[in-house]
Every structure is written in structure tokens, then in C-alpha cells.
Amino acid sequence: MARPVQYNNKVKMVEIPDGYSGEGFYATSFDKAIGLARKNSIWPLPFATSCCGIEFMATMAATYDMARFGAERMAFTPRQCDLLMVMGTISKKMGPIVRQVYLQMAEPRWVMAVGACACSGGIFDTYSVLQGIDQVIPVDVYVPGCPPRPEGIIDGFMKIQELVGQESLRRRNSDKYKELMESYGIK
Numbered sequence: 001m002a003r004p005v006q007y008n009n010k011v012k013m014v015e016i017p018d019g020y021s022g023e024g025f026y027a028t029s030f031d032k033a034i035g036l037a038r039k040n041s042i043w044p045l046p047f048a049t050s051c052c053g054i055e056f057m058a059t060m061a062a063t064y065d066m067a068r069f070g071a072e073r074m075a076f077t078p079r080q081c082d083l084l085m086v087m088g089t090i091s092k093k094m095g096p097i098v099r100q101v102y103l104q105m106a107e108p109r110w111v112m113a114v115g116a117c118a119c120s121g122g123i124f125d126t127y128s129v130l131q132g133i134d135q136v137i138p139v140d141v142y143v144p145g146c147p148p149r150p151e152g153i154i155d156g157f158m159k160i161q162e163l164v165g166q167e168s169l170r171r172r173n174s175d176k177y178k179e180l181m182e183s184y185g186i187k
């Protein structure tokens with residue numbers, strides 16, 4: 001005999017976006033519905049070069065489990081991903097590669113710099129290390145720490161989710177966004 005399914009009462013559904021409801025109807029804006037879907041189905045591209053990458057592995061494993069945020073589908077194919085997570089020391093030689101990966105991602109795309117090295121070069125104030133990936137690509141969220149704990153990475157990820165959920169569908173066509181891209185030499 002089939003056993004009845006046991007549901008865990010702690011499982012939460014995503015929150016409903018602001019809108020209007022009445023008897024038998026609920027209405028919201030297109031922006032909010034798209035934002036809700038996007039923020040709960042982010043596909044990360046991990047660009048991990050050193051120690052911070054190990055923290056990321058822990059973040060993806062069972063205890064911290066990024067799948068809870070709808071972000072378990074990692075890929076190393078830039079065209080299929082919308083979140084570039086740069087984790088580790090990036091040498092100046094590697095800067096153009098990070099940039100190339102970013103350029104290969106389709107819009108809308110977001111970037112998270114994880115750890116002191118990706119944010120600012122960290123302890124490596126040397127001739128060979130890039131002093132922050134924002135010298136080659138725009139960054140949306142910086143996660144401090146050397147290395148940041150998985151909780152820190154998850155906190156940064158939730159900040160990205162906030163940005164994604166609230167982003168206007170027109171932002172990528174705005175003059176301000178074009179200016180930002182042009183400041184990085186991206187057309």
C-alpha cells in the first residue's frame with residue numbers, strides 16, 4: 001500500500017509580489033512577475049581560482065545547499081548563465097579571460113566578487129595581481145572576507161537576488177546602463 005506523502009511544514013513558498021487582489025483575481029506588474037521568476041532561478045557560473053573557491057564548494061554542498069535558493073544549476077558555459085561569481089586571486093594575466101567570460105554571457109547578467117582578492121586584490125598588493133575585478137568588469141555585489149564563510153557567500157547571493165527581483169525590465173536599455181558599459185569599453 002502506498003504511504004501518504006509527508007510534507008515538511010518548514011518548507012516555505014516564495015513570497016507573492018506586491019499587487020492587487022480581490023475575489024477570484026490577483027494582478028501584479030510584468031516587471032515583478034519576471035523579477036520573481038528570475039531571482040529564484042539564477043544560474044551561477046563559478047570562476048574559482050583559489051582558496052575562496054573551496055568555500056564556494058562548501059556553500060554548494062549539503063549543509064549550506066544553494067539549491068534552497070533555486071541556484072543549484074551551475075554551468076561553465078557563459079551563454080547559459082546569468083550570474084558570474086568570481087572567487088579567488090585574479091592575476092593581471094587572467095583579467096582578459098574574466099572579461100571574455102563576462103562578454104560571452106547574455107544580458108541580463110550580474111556579477112559577484114567573492115572574497116578580498118576578487119574585491120580588491122586582497123593581501124596581494126603585488127605587480128602581478130589585479131587589484132579588484134571591477135578594473136575589468138562591472139561588479140554588482142562585493143562579499144568581503146579572506147575567505148568569506150559560506151554564510152557570507154549566501155548573504156551576497158541574497159543581495160544579488162534582491163537586485164534581480166527589483167530590476168526594471170528597462171534598466172539594460174537605459175542611458176545610465178549604457179554609460180556604465182561604455183566606461184568599461186563594452187558596446
Ligand code: SF4
Binds near residue numbers: 051053117118
Ligand atoms: S581572499 Fe583570501 S581566501 Fe580568498 S582567494 Fe584571496 S587569499 Fe584566498
